[in-house]
Amino acid sequence: MAKQRAAKEWVLNIAFNRWQFNRPKYVGKLAEAIRECAPKSLEDWERYYREQLPQKHVPPSWQMFGNDMDEHLEEIGRRLYAKISEQLRAEVEAITEDDCIAYVREVVIRRTYEGYVTEKQTVYEQLERALGVKLRPAPDEWDRKYNVDFYIPVGNKAIGIQIKPITYTQTPEVHKWREWMRESHERFEREQGGKVFIVFSVTEKGGVKRVFNSEVVGEIRKELERLQYCCANAYGGKGRGKGLTN
Structure with a gap:
């Protein structure tokens, strides 16, 4: 179960970041909010997020999905699922064995070499x-x-x-x-x-x-x-x- 949970979280994390659901326009300015909240417990933070974040810690592009923050987060979760089940799944299914072989060669040989050369060139200029x-x-x-x-x-x-x-x-x-x-x-x-x-x-x-x-x-x-x-x-x-x- 632990391995399965970790595997799911890996996919969720990739999708969450790729489609930028972690950006302030979706979840608010989290770093700013939690510092102002200075919570003593998880419950303190959850209460502050629900009640204060929509008023104090959102960008001009903020749009509330639903009537409260619980409904808002549920809607973000649904959108995340749609991206995974439709777009990400289709992309994964389109990957071939040849794609994987070519990618491994690209990362191990070309990108490693280019990164090495770039680093030496940068320090050389310094x-x-x-x-x-x-x-x-x-x-x-x-x-x-x-x-x-x-x-x-x-x-x-x-x-x-x-x-x-x-x-x-x-x-x-x-x-x-x-x-x-x-x-x-x-x-x-x-x-x-x-x-x-x-x-x-x-x-x-x-x-x-x-x-x-x-x-x-x-x-x-x-x-x-x-x-x-x-x-x-x-x-x-x-x-x-x-x-x-x-």
Whole structure:
């Protein structure tokens, strides 16, 4: 019974949100109402909703269905059922096995990749604004050899940047990424003259992406200044690296 109830609620929740029966024009401004009510019990809230919400917490587009709030909620329930029994059922019955296979491939392969690329691109743009320099995509061989996604050329040297999208559940383990990449990043420093910095990005509520380890911006800026100083003072412009220039 519990599983059946959970399955029903899953369908009801999808339909309730999809057809926006949770919007203020149907159920009133719930968050505003319950804060003003400050109920001590479920009964307090139910009474306030029935008696006060229609007068105090509804938008201009509000329309009462029936003579009171009980009848109003019953009518919303009937409309929800109509959407599920007619429109949603027809849509479910129209889904084929091929549709399901194509959807799984789309989500697992294409959308996962596009989300990953979008997150890296967003953080890349944030870094450019914060540092005031252009980041360049790393050559393919650098990606394999050094584990870097982007680089900042400084004279004939370079700073490496690796952007690693992670979830909040992974944040306690960011030090492990540094250990795993240490060898390839040390190779980059020996051969290209600059350090590699791992930039961890996380997605906030609402899909906003940001740099998790924000202190890395200051560290990159210091390395930029160090390399600029080295290049300015190197006799004849000689130094390590592969002749990368701005």
